[in-house]
Amino acid sequence: MLRVVLFLAFLIVPVLEIWVLIQIGQVIGGWQTVGLLILDSLLGAWLVRREGRRAWRGLQQALQSGRMPDRELADGALIVAGGALLLTPGFLTDLVGFFCVLPFTRPLARRALSWFLGRRVRLLTAGTPYGMMFPGGGSGARRPDGGRVVSGQVIDDPAPEDARPVPRRPADS
Structure with missing residues (x-):
């Protein structure tokens, strides 16, 4: 099931990205669309750098206090994944990337990630x-x-x- 979803995602997402780029380019113009993509990438890079530093500080504080840094590790993984999505050209992947990186939407992404991974672990360990x-x-x-x-x-x-x-x-x- 997961393989089918990934296959469809790698097939459908680029087509949707191109379609959205064409639609936006027809509304605001080609050069403005390219400029918006560049501005989007610069904002994403700045945000990933800032939130990455914040997550790193939180991880160090959790380790120094002797507690398990589960939230900080999940935040770091989401920031890395969001940063990778922000590096790919396109507006749809940028939306998902910002959802993973922004500090006020990251808790929702963390809950979704926790639910998905917990479900997978329970499924994989059910027969063991x-x-x-x-x-x-x-x-x-x-x-x-x-x-x-x-x-x-x-x-x-x-x-x-x-x-x-x-x-x-x-x-x-």
């Missing part, structure tokens, strides 16, 4: 003894094939393809 370490992972977590895992043991394992009943057509009269 480590599934109990994650909330929902060891107590009846559903596997992609429909089976359930409880305490590291697979239960309700779906029948193999060849063991499933084959629907029969009504006899021709």
Whole structure:
């Protein structure tokens, strides 16, 4: 599923970016569109540098105080990802990049990242003894094939393809 989403993203996003660039270029002009892209990139670079420094200071403070820097590490990852998106030419990727970098939208991006990664970890550890370490992972977590895992043991394992009943057509009269 993730591979299909990534494939479609790498196929559709560039086409959408080109379409948006053409639409904006028709409204404000070609040189103005290029100037807006350059201004957007400069603003993004300045913002990534500023927020990166802030995240680095927060990481150092968390380590010095002896607490786990989970929020700071997530912020750093979002700033790096947002910076990469801001470096790519286009307005759509810049919107997502600014969403990851801006300090007032980053908590929303952090929650989305945490939800996505938590879901992936629970799914990947559902059939292992480590599934109990994650909330929902060891107590009846559903596997992609429909089976359930409880305490590291697979239960309700779906029948193999060849063991499933084959629907029969009504006899021709």
